[in-house]
Amino acid sequence: MNDSLAIDARAITKTYGAGALAFTALKGVDFVVNRGEFVMLVGPSGSGKTTLLSILGCVLTPSSGSLSLFGRDVIAAGERRLPDLRLANIGFIFQGHNLVASLSAIENIELLLELRGRSRKQSRIEAMELLSAVGLADKFDRRPSDLSGGQRQRVAIARALAASPPLILADEPTASLDASSGLAITELLRRLATERGHTVVVVTHDNRIYHLADRIVRIEDGLIQGGETTDQTRTQRAQP
Amino acid sequence: MSAGPITTRASLLTRLRVMSAIAVRMMLHDRLKSIGTLVGVVFATLLANQQAGTFMGLLEKNTMLVANTRADVWIVPRTLPTLQQAAPMSISVLHRAQVTPGVAWAEPLAFGGASLKVPGGGTEQLTVVGTRLPRGAGGPWNIVRGSINDLREPGALFFENAERVKYGGMNLRSQRELNGRTVHAVGFTWGLIPFGPAYAFAEYDTARDLLGLDRDQTNFVLVGAQPGQSPEQLRDALRARLPDAQVLTSREFESKIRRYLLTQTAIGVSFGTSTLFGLLVGFVIVALTMFSSVIDNLREFGTLKAIGATNWDLAIILLVQSVLFALSGTLLGLALVSRIAEGIRSANLALILPPWLYLGTFAVMTLMCISASSLALIRVRRVEPGMVFR
Numbered sequence: 211m212n213d214s215l216a217i218d219a220r221a222i223t224k225t226y227g228a229g230a231l232a233f234t235a236l237k238g239v240d241f242v243v244n245r246g247e248f249v250m251l252v253g254p255s256g257s258g259k260t261t262l263l264s265i266l267g268c269v270l271t272p273s274s275g276s277l278s279l280f281g282r283d284v285i286a287a288g289e290r291r292l293p294d295l296r297l298a299n300i301g302f303i304f305q306g307h308n309l310v311a312s313l314s315a316i317e318n319i320e321l322l323l324e325l326r327g328r329s330r331k332q333s334r335i336e337a338m339e340l341l342s343a344v345g346l347a348d349k350f351d352r353r354p355s356d357l358s359g360g361q362r363q364r365v366a367i368a369r370a371l372a373a374s375p376p377l378i379l380a381d382e383p384t385a386s387l388d389a390s391s392g393l394a395i396t397e398l399l400r401r402l403a404t405e406r407g408h409t410v411v412v413v414t415h416d417n418r419i420y421h422l423a424d425r426i427v428r429i430e431d432g433l434i435q436g437g438e439t440t441d442q443t444r445t446q447r448a449q450p
Numbered sequence: 451m452s453a454g455p456i457t458t459r460a461s462l463l464t465r466l467r468v469m470s471a472i473a474v475r476m477m478l479h480d481r482l483k484s485i486g487t488l489v490g491v492v493f494a495t496l497l498a499n500q501q502a503g504t505f506m507g508l509l510e511k512n513t514m515l516v517a518n519t520r521a522d523v524w525i526v527p528r529t530l531p532t533l534q535q536a537a538p539m540s541i542s543v544l545h546r547a548q549v550t551p552g553v554a555w556a557e558p559l560a561f562g563g564a565s566l567k568v569p570g571g572g573t574e575q576l577t578v579v580g581t582r583l584p585r586g587a588g589g590p591w592n593i594v595r596g597s598i599n600d601l602r603e604p605g606a607l608f609f610e611n612a613e614r615v616k617y618g619g620m621n622l623r624s625q626r627e628l629n630g631r632t633v634h635a636v637g638f639t640w641g642l643i644p645f646g647p648a649y650a651f652a653e654y655d656t657a658r659d660l661l662g663l664d665r666d667q668t669n670f671v672l673v674g675a676q677p678g679q680s681p682e683q684l685r686d687a688l689r690a691r692l693p694d695a696q697v698l699t700s701r702e703f704e705s706k707i708r709r710y711l712l713t714q715t716a717i718g719v720s721f722g723t724s725t726l727f728g729l730l731v732g733f734v735i736v737a738l739t740m741f742s743s744v745i746d747n748l749r750e751f752g753t754l755k756a757i758g759a760t761n762w763d764l765a766i767i768l769l770v771q772s773v774l775f776a777l778s779g780t781l782l783g784l785a786l787v788s789r790i791a792e793g794i795r796s797a798n799l800a801l802i803l804p805p806w807l808y809l810g811t812f813a814v815m816t817l818m819c820i821s822a823s824s825l826a827l828i829r830v831r832r833v834e835p836g837m838v839f840r
């Protein structure tokens with residue numbers, strides 16, 4: 211186990227269902243990400259991208275294999291500790307924005323800040339800063355339904371970054387956006403992640419944003435493709 | 451510099467506050483569903499209180515004579531099950547009571563059914579109460595016309611004002627035939643219609659005559675305590691002297707009547723059933739609307755779970771919503787039911803809603819809503835946080 215790794219997933223398998231209906235979506239995946247790295251996970255539909263991301267996000271338990279986040283063994287922690295592990299480590303960006311519809315933009319962000327122990331006052335300040343960082347300071351009191359798709363996804367990014375969780379996981383964050391806002395959103399995420407030192411894994415189909423990645427990992431039929439090993443990656447990427 | 455795991459967490463109190471705020475926002479956001487839930491609570495409050503209030507009114511009708519007589523203690527026949535089944539007992543009970551230490555006064559009370567000949571034809575039943583003047587401990591009360599002293603006239607009675615039309619357009623001084631004797635009205639009372647024929651009041655001797663009660667018999671004996679004597683002390687003293695009669699404080703007699711109605715008649719069961727039915731309907735409405743609102747918001751609950759909310763956090767949301775629905779629905783429902791109670795109040799029918807019923811409604815509705823939300827809670831607990839990636 212290596213403490214400098216953000217994600218250290220080994221021999222991960224995931225089988226959905228049982229018996230005749232059993233379907234193995236991941237067939238032994240090694241997936242290692244350095245701290246501060248911006249990785250894109252690509253592959254055809256049904257190849258297991260979302261399954262892998264869900265396991266990394268501690269919302270799905272693998273059938274076998276080991277997973278550590280920032281040196282902490284997730285599997286050994288047990289199911290009951292997972293909500294807390296998520297709160298401690300992970301910011302999520304979903305394909306849909308998944309904001310709480312009844313809360314305003316700023317309240318959606320404050321929610322996470324408060325769950326992460328910020329005071330009410332501090333939450334308001336930090337949430338406003340995050341909204342400014344994604345260029346939506348003037349829309350702070352809008353409900354998600356009063357925002358455009360791109361604006362909602364910006365709020366979702368701000369929420370994911372709230373209180374600075376070390377790992378940001380995004381599943382096709384640009385899927386519901388047009389090409390130019392998709393690119394803008396990913397550029398924003400990339401810039402903020404670099405500035406703030408977040409490790410990011412983005413699942414995407416969108417080859418127009420590939421250039422923003424430090425590294426692209428391809429998955430096909432439940433297996434990681436290509437000769438790119440984690441050791442190569444590590445030497446290839448000098449620590450900043 | 452790379453970010454590290456976040457080590458700080460919201461305190462329990464903060465979680466409570468944050469989740470409560472979300473609960474309220476969700477309620478206001480899903481306005482239609484919330485109104486549906488509220489309707490369920492209001493409906494249950496209305497139905498349950500209407501039934502309970504009518505039932506309380508009914509109980510009150512049965513006990514009002516005992517409650518309004520100015521006696522501390524009642525002496526009644528030994529096997530008497532309830533007021534309406536009055537039977538003669540020896541007048542010697544009265545004489546022995548009068549000389550019991552602690553007794554300030556003791557008077558006989560006559561009680562029995564009589565039939566009144568209506569001038570236009572037909573007869574009307576009524577309940578004659580014979581009370582001893584000048585005290586008039588056994589009534590009448592709620593007098594709308596006339597003076598009690600006029601009951602000294604031979605054949606004089608007070609009748610129920612609300613029944614005057616039924617009695618053939620009865621007025622002051624109207625003459626009628628009651629149990630074959632000529633009587634006349636000298637006054638009227640309002641609302642003294644028990645669960646049965648209305649009360650009519652006469653002087654004890656007039657009543658005894660009308661009811662065919664022997665001179666050495668009486669139906670009840672009313673006893674007043676000397677100052678400083680509690681009803682219970684007086685009762686005990688009388689019991690010791692009157693082993694062949696039943697001696698009860700007024701309160702005891704009232705609860706005996708209530709108990710009789712509850713256990714020996716179907717009234718309790720029938721009102722209890724309809725009250726429960728009201729609660730059940732409310733329960734079902736609340737359970738279904740809250741459940742369907744959770745189904746509508748499944749993605750949000752999934753998102754909250756994914757970002758780190760626990761099942762407890764989500765349970766708080768549902769709990770807060772249940773309590774708020776219960777409180778606001780009960781408030782609305784009670785406001786409505788008390789207006790209805792005022793609207794339908796008549797000599798025949800009164801919805802009685804004592805303060806404890808109001809308080810009890812809040813408690814019952816809160817329990818009802820919390821238990822109704824458990825269906826939603828089960829669903830919320832089963833939400834997979836992973837669903838948000840689907």
Ligand SMILES: Nc1ncnc2c1ncn2[C@@H]1O[C@H](COP(=O)(O)OP(=O)(O)OP(=O)(O)O)[C@@H](O)[C@H]1O
Nearest residue numbers: 226227233235253254255256257258259260261262
């Ligand atoms: N809950 C589930 N039960 C059964 N099979 C599932 C479940 N979730 C996913 N699968 C299957 O596992 C395989 C991998 O699914 P996954 O969602 O990880 O693919 P993906 O790479 O994200 O695809 P897409 O690009 O379409 O989102 C698919 O064949 C899918 O049908």
Ligand SMILES: [Mg+2]
Nearest residue numbers: 259260261381
């Ligand atoms: Mg997917």
